Amino acid sequence: xxxxxxxxxxxxxxxxxxxxxxxxxxxxxxxxxxxxxxxxxxxxxxxxxxxxxxxxxxxxxxxxxxxxxxxxxxxxxxxxxxxxxxxxxxxxxxxxxxxxxxxxxxxxxxxxxxxxxxxxxxxxxxxxxxxxxxxxxxxxxxxxxxxxxxxxxxxxxxxxxxxxxxxxxxxxxxxxxxxxxxxxxxxxxxxxxxxxxxxxxxxxxxxxxxxxxxxxxxxxxxxxxxxxxxxxxxxxxxxxxxxxxxxxxxxxxxxxxxxxxxxxxxxxxxxxxxxxxxxxxxxxxxxxxxxxxxxxxxxxxxxxxxxxxxxxxxxxxxxxxxxxxxxxxxxxxxxxxxxxxxxxxxxxxxxxxxxxxxxxxxxxxxxxxxxxxxxxxxxxxxxxxxxxxxxxxxxxxxxxxxxxxxxxxxxxxxxxxxxxxxxxxxxxxxxxxxxxxxxxxxxxxxxxxxxxxxxxxxxxxx
Ligand SMILES: Cc1cc2nc3c(=O)[nH]c(=O)nc-3n(C[C@H](O)[C@H](O)[C@H](O)COP(=O)(O)OP(=O)(O)OC[C@H]3O[C@@H](n4cnc5c(N)ncnc54)[C@H](O)[C@@H]3O)c2cc1C
Ligand code: SF4
Ligand code: SF4
Ligand code: SF4
Numbered sequence: 271x272x273x274x275x276x277x278x279x280x281x282x283x284x285x286x287x288x289x290x291x292x293x294x295x296x297x298x299x300x301x302x303x304x305x306x307x308x309x310x311x312x313x314x315x316x317x318x319x320x321x322x323x324x325x326x327x328x329x330x331x332x333x334x335x336x337x338x339x340x341x342x343x344x345x346x347x348x349x350x351x352x353x354x355x356x357x358x359x360x361x362x363x364x365x366x367x368x369x370x371x372x373x374x375x376x377x378x379x380x381x382x383x384x385x386x387x388x389x390x391x392x393x394x395x396x397x398x399x400x401x402x403x404x405x406x407x408x409x410x411x412x413x414x415x416x417x418x419x420x421x422x423x424x425x426x427x428x429x430x431x432x433x434x435x436x437x438x439x440x441x442x443x444x445x446x447x448x449x450x451x452x453x454x455x456x457x458x459x460x461x462x463x464x465x466x467x468x469x470x471x472x473x474x475x476x477x478x479x480x481x482x483x484x485x486x487x488x489x490x491x492x493x494x495x496x497x498x499x500x501x502x503x504x505x506x507x508x509x510x511x512x513x514x515x516x517x518x519x520x521x522x523x524x525x526x527x528x529x530x531x532x533x534x535x536x537x538x539x540x541x542x543x544x545x546x547x548x549x550x551x552x553x554x555x556x557x558x559x560x561x562x563x564x565x566x567x568x569x570x571x572x573x574x575x576x577x578x579x580x581x582x583x584x585x586x587x588x589x590x591x592x593x594x595x596x597x598x599x600x601x602x603x604x605x606x607x608x609x610x611x612x613x614x615x616x617x618x619x620x621x622x623x624x625x626x627x628x629x630x631x632x633x634x635x636x637x638x639x640x641x642x643x644x645x646x647x648x649x650x651x652x653x654x655x656x657x658x659x660x661x662x663x664x665x666x667x668x669x670x671x672x673x674x675x676x677x678x679x680x681x682x683x684x685x686x687x688x689x690x691x692x693x694x695x696x697x698x699x700x701x702x703x704x705x706x707x708x709x710x711x712x713x714x715x716x717x718x719x720x721x722x723x724x725x726x727x728x729x730x731x732x
Contacts (some may be wrong), residue, residue, distance in 0.1 A: 285332070346461070346690065370580040378393065396428065405448075415502060485573060580597050
């Protein structure tokens with residue numbers, strides 16, 4: 271069998287100890303995979319991180335699937351895209367088609383974080399018996415700011431998963447529950463979830479049949495749940511406790527302006543005065559993002575198809591898709607993804623229009639995509655120079671950042687100084703969401719919008 275470029279028997283990361291080292295060195299993004307795959311149930315989750323609670327028979331599977339430690343693009347590329355493999359260097363990964371879509375069912379569209387496309391797909395595949403269940407992410411019942419994995423076996427379970435939780439999601443810990451089931455299941459996951467699953471499918475081919483279909487989400491970063499809780503506490507009325515977080519709350523404002531809402535045990539609410547992208551951009555400056563700052567995958571490049579928001583600006587600088595009921599953007603990566611997506615359109619589960627890849631990247635996600643490829647490469651080089659641990663990306667060369675990217679990176683690094691202590695974070699949160707802070711953030715966003723976008727890196731098509 272083809273072997274990964276690293277993780278051999280001489281590797282310094284081995285077995286349960288290796289996983290604890292990944293956590294110690296700040297490389298863990300809390301995907302839960304090590305917990306979910308371990309045949310001995312050696313790990314449990316504490317605050318989303320794996321902790322050892324049992325014996326380890328030293329099979330090394332947990333380390334082999336750990337995408338916090340390594341993402342081997344060429345190796346995963348051969349698994350998903352065949353012998354032609356995968357060429358690192360495009361902003362989005364291989365692309366067959368790009369769509370802006372929404373769930374045909376108005377109620378499902380309303381429930382979704384964007385256009386409800388993911389929930390509509392899952393409901394349809396379950397109703398038609400194409401899959402037996404879905405691995406989704408729901409609110410963690412034990413901690414309002416946190417998310418948790420769930421094997422959705424009923425429509426009610428799928429509906430519980432609808433909407434994005436922009437936070438730590440050790441979703442793959444639930445793989446443990448389906449280890450002895452034939453499936454088929456579908457996974458909905460962030461790029462880091464998808465990397466871990468693909469590695470598992472290579473190491474244990476029975477997982478290919480068990481989870482034959484993978485729906486990815488776009489991902490800029492996931493806020494650490496501790497940071498979300500801190501924000502919730504900062505805006506709490508005196509003596510009140512945070513009881514729920516609505517990350518994308520379509521009830522308080524319609525898409526694309528739906529944004530964060532904190533609810534407290536005295537019945538009161540705090541609603542972000544900024545739109546979702548602005549709110550999460552502010553929060554991302556004020557809380558430590560850890561491993562997410564070293565992540566190079568924005569569009570779930572190894573999923574069958576990936577879903578995000580259609581952040582595309584028209585020539586007037588306004589969002590091109592701004593129907594308040596919501597829209598999702600779909601990038602179809604694989605041949606299987608194309609086949610399933612075509613069926614969803616034919617069977618009128620989703621309503622979709624094609625869009626040009628260049629439009630989606632250059633007039634929409636450009637800055638996020640560039641951050642993932644160019645600025646991440648810069649960060650990795652610097653962390654290495656400073657003797658800090660970095661994730662491994664064997665066999666790939668990160669492109670040199672453009673001048674625009676470097677300017678953005680320095681601005682970003684400066685604002686990150688605010689994340690140093692919770693005392694600073696609280697003050698910065700109060701200032702950022704005050705009347706003046708909101709006016710400043712909106713002014714900055716308008717100015718940025720007026721700036722021309724840059725030329726994309728060489729997108730690849732299979
Ligand atoms: C952490 C995070 C970051 C994201 N960043 C971006 C971005 O930068 N740009 C962009 O365009 N889109 C981003 N998205 C995707 C976007 O928010 C929507 O999830 C996507 O458009 C699908 O919308 P929908 O209405 O079709 O899905 P819905 O029908 O609302 O279904 C959402 C699905 O997402 C799953 N889910 C929710 N939270 C998580 C989680 N934390 N981890 C794994 N799965 C989860 C649920 O299981 C559910 O099945 C992000 C999503 C998340 C969770
Ligand atoms: S038994 Fe295998 S998967 Fe479990 S902790 Fe040990 S090495 Fe990791
Ligand atoms: S990144 Fe995932 S697999 Fe790796 S240690 Fe963290 S939870 Fe485990
Ligand atoms: S940025 Fe990367 S590591 Fe962080 S949650 Fe998103 S996919 Fe995972």
